Amino acid sequence: MPDTMVREAPRGASGTPDVDAIVIGAGLAGMYQLHLLRDRLGLKVQVLEQGGGVGGTWYWNRYPGARCDSESHSYCFSFSREIYTEWEWTERYPGQPEIMRYMNWVADRLDLKRDIRFDTRVTACTYDAAANLWRVTTEAGETLTATYLVTAVGCLSTANVPKIPGLESFEGRWYHTGQWPHKGVDFSGARVGQIGTGSTGIQAVPVIAEQAKHLTVFQRTANYSVPARNAPLDEPFKAWVKQNYEAVRETMLSTPNGHPFRIEDRSCWEVTEEERRKLYEAAWEKGGLQFRATFRDLLVDRKANDTAADFLKAKIREIVQDPATAARLADIDHPYAAKRPPIDTNYFEAFNRDNVSLVDVRANPIERITPKGIRLRDGTEHELDIIVFATGFDAMTGPLLRLNITGRDGLTLAEAWEAGPRSYLGLQVAGFPNMFTITGPGSPSVLCNMPIAIEQHAEWIADCIGHLRRNGIARMEPRPEAVERWVEHVNEAANATLLPQAGHSWYLGANVPGKPRVFMPYAGGMARYREICADIAARGYEGFVLEEAAAAA
Ligand code: NA7
DSSP states (O other), rough: OOOGGGSOOOOOOOOOSSEEEEEEEOSSSHHHEEEEEIOOOOOOOEEESSSSSSSSHHHHHHHHHHOOOTTTTTTOOOSSSHHHHHHHOOSSBHHHHHHHHHHHHHHHTTTTTTGGGOOOOOEEEEEETTTTTTEETTTTTEEEEEEEEOOOOSSSSOOOOOOTTGGGGOEEEEGGGOOOOOOOOOOOOEEEEOOSSSSSHHHHHHHHHHOOOOOEESSSSSOOOEOOOOOOOOHHHHHHHHHHHHHHHHHHHTTOOOOOOOOOOOOOSSSOHOOOHHHHHHHHHHHHHHGSSSSTTTTTTTTHHHHHHHHHHHHHHHOSSHHHHHHHOOOOOOTTTTTTEEEESSSHHHHTTTEEEEETTTTTOOOOOOOOOETTTTEEEEEEEEEEOOOBBTTTHHHHHTTTTTTTGBBBHHTTTSSSSBBTTTOOTTTTTEEETEEEETTTTTGHHHHHHHHHHHHHHHHHHEEEEEEEETEEOOHHHHHHHHHHHHHHHHHHHHHHGGGTTTTTTTTSSTTTOOOSSSSSOOHHHHHHHHHHTTTTSTTTEEEEEHOOO
């Protein structure tokens, strides 16, 4: 039932917006935000989505092997018991096509699509202080106005295609994994080169290798990976999930990473070396991101981390038969899980195939792309028919900055974030009234199982907008000193872990040349963050300036 008490928006001045809220993006975040604002608060909401359908990151990431690293029973909405238990996943980790089926099913189940405009790219968002509303312009030249602007653009939606000289001269075909053609790519008989060995590259290699004539993997930074042990879900597990909805949700809500498992409450030093090896072995057999939960100190104590790192490097040398290839793959320069840890299905095994080779482009960097392929600094040229860029994203800030957002007094988001993102709780930016950023920089976001982070933000925002409307508050934005304190806290939280020690991670923006190096996600844990946000709301939105309608007029 809509809460009719909140239907009337207090207006700052003469402006009568087209809708109450514009939500940009129709991934999990935009879908849930639409549901809450429209169906709970009774607001008029317009979602604008660049893609031709719902799905967000999954709409674009259709590369071979695309699969979620969160387990299926946790990679979904859990706010509603009905929705949670009506859907049945088929595999331990959901593949991209199944996630798309799920998201379309939810969109239909909640009747969301009628308020989503697809194929609509937002080109600018400008705050009009006199009218106290946001003007959002689309690529088609339309302008739509709203009191509230909610960005639901995801953290990993701006593809990073490195500027390697000569790409335009390449006579073959090239693709970025995050902008994969909907009709797929036929690799049969092709000589394929793949640049990048992050989570995406590690998923793609074994699948491409099965089809291609030859696959050359260009590795800049060697990476850890733990087997996913993906498999079809059996009936007893499916039944268990449905029966244990509350318990599963409770675990996800009370753990630092929002996953349906707990971090073991034991130090790596509490057990003997032999016990430790057995525990790692068991975690390796179980597979998945849970490996990093084997001991509580793996992400805070470098020596403890080394024990996991050494175990995983030994596994690489065990699996990969060619010692030189094994050595290059195991030559990993950062602590385990300091970069987002990939999980895989036969990644290292793929290097035992005759048609797969590894090229170390840290020692011998890519110099240019030629009409025929990729040339390295030492002059070696690899002839290729297809180049796959598994080179990641301009993460977290990229999707927001490309919206060309201008706030109060002509301040652009690009200017406000020139030295890196500065936000209060990752939810609001000073100088950008009534704008909310779902899973924005400064919130747990990518360090958390995303649906859990998304639900918490969408709910907090809906509660907040309800509060503003009930209390005649026309304008809300954070106080600069609150932003200052939060940014400091985000830094402290990161520095209390080993995460900043992976100097080239996308968490730090280091994968995009010229991007300021700031540790972007909040590493203090999702459960703690949830409490902080709830507490701030309970104290009348402490740290925010709330302007009543008369004052804003
Ligand atoms: P990532 O994790 O950013 O990985 C990108 C990979 O591409 C990584 O190995 C990079 O090496 C490599 N890369 C990027 N630019 C270049 C150039 N110019 N030359 C050579 N190699 C390059 O992106 P993913 O898509 O794999 O994963 C992103 C997230 O999606 C993932 O963490 C999950 O959360 C889901 P580098 O390490 O920078 O040396």
